[in-house]
Amino acid sequence: MTERVPFTDVYVDDEIVERATDVLESTRYVKGPELETFEENFAEECGVEHAVGVSSGTAAILLSLRAVGVEAGDEVFVPGNTFFATVSPVLSVGATPVFVDIDPETYTMDPADLEAKVADAANPAAILPVHIYGQMADVEAITTIADDHDLSVVADSCQAHFAERDGQIAGTAGDAGAFSFYPSKNMTVGGDGGMLVTDREDVAETARKIRNHGRDENGVHETLGLNYRLDDLNAAVGDEQLKHVQGWNAARVEVASKYTDRLSDVAPVTTPTEAPDSTHVYHLYVVQVPPDEREAFRDFLDERGIDTGRHYETPAHQHPAVQDHPAVAGELPTLPETERLYERNVSLPMHPRLSESEIDRVCEAIEAYFE
Ligand SMILES: Cc1ncc(COP(=O)(O)O)c(C=O)c1O
Incomplete structure (x- = not known):
């Protein structure tokens, strides 16, 4: 029987296992040297002053918002096209998410809609763009x-x-x-984990306190924090993964370019667009298909052993946890471009080790469906 084409894949090798074993044997499990090493290397690779390892991407967003001073009653601008974890930290600090539509080409926050919504806001405090699917939003316009x-x-x-x-x-x-190291991401830590990066000393310092119960170096709890620490076992795995991620990104770009070359001839399928002067790292390869075909199309691929996904099934602003929240009730906008995408989106298998024959199988199945 032919094997399925998996949607994603996690990399582990002898070096990673050895490094993890060393940490286990050292019994330095939290606040140890591996975290510091990983933070230093991640900061250097990004070209920033500070990297603060935390327990998840969600924690990285939450601590970033708190560290830049977002408070209850503030408004934070977020795209409707995102995973819910972009929005939950905003609500958790008591702020109101103001939903912004996407650019229909890149699927990232639309600066024109952002500008209009900022102009209408009563208490604007922060913008939270999402570099969705591996493509950066227009940070030049947004900043x-x-x-x-x-x-x-x-x-x-x-x-x-x-x-x-x-x-x-x-x-x-x-x-x-804010970065996530959830196992399906472009790099992982072998579990849950996240990283906050910044050039601002004050932001890094506040985030370091909040991740450790708000405690300073003298043991004083100046501010309210919880436990958002990244443990040393995960940091060691992350540090090994960091050595590979740029190569894996290049392999993802290769896979994407093969899909795009081949699928650009299949008229009903819209392939992703890359912004000029950008490197899209294809965490996901999302195509659009006609809405009334989508479920039949996904079933057809599934029957041929091809996993697909939907990122996501519901736009962030349409979830009950947002709609029923006292901070936003009754004020939800329509986001035409976001909602259009959500009627059509299908994510194809994407990871750096996808073989030529697996890519072929996916493309052949798509061609056969639309024949
Ligand atoms: C866009 C986006 N934001 C936030 C998160 C939250 O990251 P984590 O699952 O590590 O908390 C994720 C990952 O799932 C994500 O894809």
Whole structure:
């Protein structure tokens, strides 16, 4: 029987196992040297002053928002096209998410809609663009709007490790960037984990405190924190993965370019568009198909052993946890481009080790469906 084409894949090798074993044998499991090493190396690879390892991408977003000073009653601009974890930290700090539509080409936050929504806002505090699917939002335009209105920028870079646009690396423009190391991401830590990056000393210092119960070096709890630490076992695995991620990104770009070459002849399928002067790192390869065909199309691929996904099934602003939240009730906008995408989106298998024959199988199945 032919094997399925898996949607994603996690890499582990002898070096990773050895490094993890060393940590286990050392019994230095938290606040040890592996975390410091991983943070230093991640900061250097991004070209920023500080990297703060935390327990998840969600924690990285939450701590970024708190560290830049977002408070209850503030408004934070978020795209509707994102995983819910972009929005939950905003609500958790008591702020109101203001949903912004996407650019229909790149699927990232539309600066024109952002500008209009900022102009209408009563308490604007921060912009939270998402570098979705591995492609950076237009940070140049977004940081200009932020500067004009004195807003912070926290970039959700959870899907875009080392993507680039206009000479910037994901997460490094603005006040802070947040990364996830959830196992399906472009790099992992062998479990849950995240990283906050920043050039701002004060942001790094506040985040370090909040991740460890708000405690300073003298044992004083100056601010309220919880436990958002990244343990040493995960940090060691992350540090090994970091050595590979740029190569894996290049392999993802190769896979994407093969899909795009082949599928551009299949008229009903819309393939992804890359912004000029950018490197899309293809955490996901999302195509659009006609809405009334989508489920039949996915079933057809499934019957041929090909896994697909939907990222996501519901736009962030349409979830009950947002709609029923007292901070937003009754104020939800329509986001035409986001909602259009969500009627059509299908994610194809994507990972750096996808073989030529697996790519062929996916493309042949798609061609056969639309024949
Ligand atoms: C866009 C986006 N934001 C935030 C997160 C949250 O990351 P984590 O699952 O590590 O908390 C994820 C990952 O799932 C994500 O894809």
